[in-house]
Amino acid sequence: MEDSRIVALYLARKECAIGETAGKYGKRLQKLSFDIVHDRRTAEECENDTYLAAWNSIPPHEPFTYLYAFLARITRHVSLNVCKKEHRLKRDAYLVTISAELEQCIPSPDDMECRADVLVLRDAVNAFLGELDAEKRKIFLRRYWYLDSVAAIAARYAMTPGKVKSVLFRCREKLRETLEKEGISI
Amino acid sequence: MRGEELLVLFGDIDARYIEDAARGSSVGAHLRRLGAAATTAAVVIGALHAAGVFGGTVAPAVRVHPETGLPLLSVAEPNAPGGFEADLAYDISEYVNGAPWTTETALSTLPVYRNVKYSDRTEEEQQTMMETYLLELAGRLGLEEGTYTVAPQERTSSLMLYADGIEIWLDSMMTARITFEPALVLSEGYNVPTHGANCGTYEEILSAAGYLRETYAELLDMDQPIPNIMGGFYDFNGEQHYDISFYEGGGDVSQQIVACEFQSVTFFTGYDGSLPLIVLHNEDLSQKAGDYPVISWEEAMELLLAGNFITTVYDDIPAPTEDRVETVDIVYRFSAGNEYYMPYYCFRVELPEMEVGDLHRYGRYYVPAVEEEYLVEMPVWDGSLF
Numbered sequence: 001m002e003d004s005r006i007v008a009l010y011l012a013r014k015e016c017a018i019g020e021t022a023g024k025y026g027k028r029l030q031k032l033s034f035d036i037v038h039d040r041r042t043a044e045e046c047e048n049d050t051y052l053a054a055w056n057s058i059p060p061h062e063p064f065t066y067l068y069a070f071l072a073r074i075t076r077h078v079s080l081n082v083c084k085k086e087h088r089l090k091r092d093a094y095l096v097t098i099s100a101e102l103e104q105c106i107p108s109p110d111d112m113e114c115r116a117d118v119l120v121l122r123d124a125v126n127a128f129l130g131e132l133d134a135e136k137r138k139i140f141l142r143r144y145w146y147l148d149s150v151a152a153i154a155a156r157y158a159m160t161p162g163k164v165k166s167v168l169f170r171c172r173e174k175l176r177e178t179l180e181k182e183g184i185s186i
Numbered sequence: 187m188r189g190e191e192l193l194v195l196f197g198d199i200d201a202r203y204i205e206d207a208a209r210g211s212s213v214g215a216h217l218r219r220l221g222a223a224a225t226t227a228a229v230v231i232g233a234l235h236a237a238g239v240f241g242g243t244v245a246p247a248v249r250v251h252p253e254t255g256l257p258l259l260s261v262a263e264p265n266a267p268g269g270f271e272a273d274l275a276y277d278i279s280e281y282v283n284g285a286p287w288t289t290e291t292a293l294s295t296l297p298v299y300r301n302v303k304y305s306d307r308t309e310e311e312q313q314t315m316m317e318t319y320l321l322e323l324a325g326r327l328g329l330e331e332g333t334y335t336v337a338p339q340e341r342t343s344s345l346m347l348y349a350d351g352i353e354i355w356l357d358s359m360m361t362a363r364i365t366f367e368p369a370l371v372l373s374e375g376y377n378v379p380t381h382g383a384n385c386g387t388y389e390e391i392l393s394a395a396g397y398l399r400e401t402y403a404e405l406l407d408m409d410q411p412i413p414n415i416m417g418g419f420y421d422f423n424g425e426q427h428y429d430i431s432f433y434e435g436g437g438d439v440s441q442q443i444v445a446c447e448f449q450s451v452t453f454f455t456g457y458d459g460s461l462p463l464i465v466l467h468n469e470d471l472s473q474k475a476g477d478y479p480v481i482s483w484e485e486a487m488e489l490l491l492a493g494n495f496i497t498t499v500y501d502d503i504p505a506p507t508e509d510r511v512e513t514v515d516i517v518y519r520f521s522a523g524n525e526y527y528m529p530y531y532c533f534r535v536e537l538p539e540m541e542v543g544d545l546h547r548y549g550r551y552y553v554p555a556v557e558e559e560y561l562v563e564m565p566v567w568d569g570s571l572f
Contacts, residue, residue, distance in 0.1 A: 001273075001421060004454070004465070005381070009421070012457060014382075019422035024269035027500060028208075065357060068208065068269060069201035076197045084194070095190070102196070103189030126200045134206070141207035144196055 003067040010058035017058075018051045025068060029075045035147055036079040038092070046082060050075045076145070098147060101168070105175040121179075128178040132171065139164060140171045251560055256476045259298065259528050260562045261496060261554055271498050271550040273419040273534065274542060278512040281534070281548075282388055282428070284414035286435075286442035287516040289483055296440055296480050296555060299448075299527045300473040301520070303358075312358065316345050319468065320356050326405045327352065327364070360468040369462035373397065377459030380417075381427035384457065388428070391415055395430045398453050405464070406451055410435035414446060420545055430455075444471070447518040448527075475526060478556040483514050486531035486553040493567040499537065499549035505567060506535040506551055513548075516555060529555040 001020050009017035026047060033046035053074045063070035083095060129137050139157060142148040150168075154161045249258040275281060287293070317336065324334055324347060334349035347354040355363045371377065376397035378386035386394065395413040399406065412435035417428035430453045433446040448469040456462050481489075489495065490506055513534040520527040534548040541547055558564050 001419075001427075003269075005427065008381075008454065008463075014423070016421050016423040016425075023272070023422065028269065063201075064363065065361070066201035066205060069204040072204055072208070073197055073201070077194070080194050080197070084190075095193070099189030099193050101189070102192045106189070106192060121195065122198050125196065126203075129199060129203050137203060138207040141199075141203055144193065145199065145204060145207065 004064050007058060007062060007064050007067060010055065011062065018055060021051060021054065021067075021071065022047075025071055028068075029071055032072055032075050032146065033079040036076065036095075037082055038094075042082060043079070046075055046079045049078045053078065094149075095147075098144065101172065102144060105172050105179065120182075124179060124182050125175070128175050131178075132174070136167055136171055139167050143168055249562060254476070256298075256478060256560060257300075257526070258562045259478075259526050259554070259556060259560055261565045269498060270500065272537065272540070273548045273550075274421070274545040275419050275548065276544055276546065278534070278536070278546070278548065280418040280426075281513060282418045283416045283515060284412070284431075285416070285446050285515060286412075286433075286439050289514060291439055293440065293480055293516075295477040296516075296529045297444060298475045298478050298529075298556065299469075299471045300475050301525055301527060302470045302473055305473060312343070313345075315470075316356055316358070316360070319360060320345055320347050320354060320362070323347075323354055323356075323362055323364070323405075323466070324349070326407055327354075328404070360470055362466040362468065364464045364466070366462055369456050369460035371460055372455075378455065379457050379459045380430060380455045381421075382425050382457040384459075385426045385428070386459075388415060388418065391428050391430060394455075395432075395453075398430065399432060402451075402453075402464075405466075406432055408432065408434045408436075412442070414450070422542060424543075424545065440477075443516060443529075444518075448520075469520065469527070478528070478560050480529065480555045481557055483531055486555065487511065487514070487533070489553045489564075490531075490533055490551055494564050495533075495551045495553045495567055496565045497549065497551045497567070499535075499551065503537055503539055503549065506533065510536045510538075512536055517552075519552065531555050 001024065006017055006020045006024070009020060029050055030043050030047045033050075034040065034043035037043055037046065050071055054071055057074075061070065083092060129140070132140065135157065139153055142153045142156065143150070148156070150161050150164050153159075154164045157164070159167075250256060251258060273281070320336060329349050329352070334347050334352075336345060336347050338344070339346050339355070343358040345356045347356075351367055353365050353367070355365075372394070376394045378390045378394040380386065380391055392413065392415055395415060399411050399413060403411075411432040414431040414433060415428055416431065418426060420426050431446075431450045433442065433450045435442060435445075437445070448467060448471060450467050452465045452467075453461060454463040454465070487508075490511070491508060493505055495506075511533050515532045516529055517532045518527050518529050530552040533551045533553065535551055537547045537549045540549075554561055554565070
């Protein structure tokens with residue numbers, strides 16, 4: 001079923017919207033979650049939580065043209081929240097590594113509360129992504145949005161792991177510069 | 187803020203980027219995989235620019251066909267954001283499609299278009315084009331100047347038009363969604379639901395399409411609007427659904443296929459037969475790459491059975507066999523991520539492993555319709571495309 005029709009089912013409060021969503025995107029969402037939580041049962045729960053959140057947020061949202069991104073964003077958020085609740089963000093070596101890499105983008109990391117307006121920061125990150133060329137942007141997102149391993153990214157884009165690391169390093173530098181230039185202190 | 191907080195916050199980036207990155211590898215990666223092959227005589231740097239194929243814009247290094255000079259095409263990535271593509275029906279005979287192509291149609295070539303996203307068009311030019319089209323649509327809807335406002339939609343490249351009871355959302359792919367709040371009430375006899383427990387029959391829906399064609403002639407803006415009643419499939423609740431679309435019927439079959447795929451108008455009726463939404467596709471086809479030789483559907487079928495296809499059907503489902511192939515259509519796969527919009531034969535293949543009660547499921551498998559020598563590489567199903 002086309003995305004427009006699935007969203008229309010949500011808007012009409014037809015419960016089969018969830019079945020249609022699961023049929024079309026369930027496996028992908030579960031994989032996205034599994035890559036974060038590394039546990040099959042938890043990933044299934046995150047997938048189900050995604051459908052509930054989608055049910056509760058459509059309407060007011062009407063993601064006719066970006067349903068997958070809409071759902072994936074929820075799944076990622078829910079999965080990271082699970083890790084956070086279980087203190088896995090600090091214990092899971094893989095997530096710690098990725099967090100540490102991202103920390104290099106922060107002009108002056110500290111333990112203080114976030115000072116930058118979240119919306120301003122989000123817009124700055126979007127602007128930064130918009131300036132990257134398409135392939136670098138995808139590599140950056142595969143690492144920090146989809147949380148792929150360097151090896152997986154290398155295989156996906158037919159590059160050496162060293163090349164991927166180099167692209168990621170330059171992107172992080174560029175993001176840090178962008179945030180500095182925008183005067184964003186976080 | 188620490189890295190882990192930024193990691194969480196990073197989740198809220200623009201949906202376009204999320205979907206872009208969800209797709210498979212890039213054209214650049216395909217070329218890297220081909221490695222040495224990229225140094226063959228087929229590599230022509232800047233040839234397209236010299237040939238003026240893209241209307242004088244500077245083309246990047248592109249592989250072209252050594253004889254015709256047509257750009258070689260990279261097969262569209264099968265995975266997200268499309269999701270698992272399959273349809274449900276009690277019997278495949280319930281499927282209807284009013285598209286111009288049938289298995290009896292003789293075709294030697296079909297046009298291929300370059301996605302204008304990859305052109306040198308400036309943001310201002312894009313904005314002007316969108317505004318012009320949006321105002322034209324307002325006129326076609328009978329909205330008088332001064333009765334509506336136009337504004338860019340925050341954080342997207344879309345434009346919105348607001349009028350009393352009407353909103354038009356125009357995205358950068360030139361797809362306009364006209365919503366009516368409250369939904370329009372159609373005349374008695376033509377207020378036929380196209381989805382749900384009270385879904386009309388094919389004949390009732392075809393009759394409603396005739397009414398819509400007359401009532402919305404100005405909005406359709408077509409010389410010979412041809413109704414395309416498509417669907418007949420079911421949702422998980424066992425409720426049937428159809429789409430009512432129109433496409434320009436003037437021109438030869440090749441032009442009709444393009445019109446049907448890229449410039450159609452679809453009317454969505456509500457569960458009570460009212461009309462809440464009209465979607466107009468008006469993809470920018472100004473950058474035609476050329477007319478490409480196409481294979482027959484029988485040849486495509488051979489490729490399908492040999493494993494040369496792309497699909498989003500799960501990888502634990504066996505590859506298609508001839509006895510499971512039920513329908514074939516010609517479609518263009520296009521989304522913001524594709525550099526070229528090219529035609530495919532879309533085969534619906536029965537998946538007995540995935541039946542839902544008495545409903546059979548039919549997965550979609552795509553075989554490139556252009557001849558193999560015009561492809562950067564022929565897709566080979568290895569069970570892991572999803």
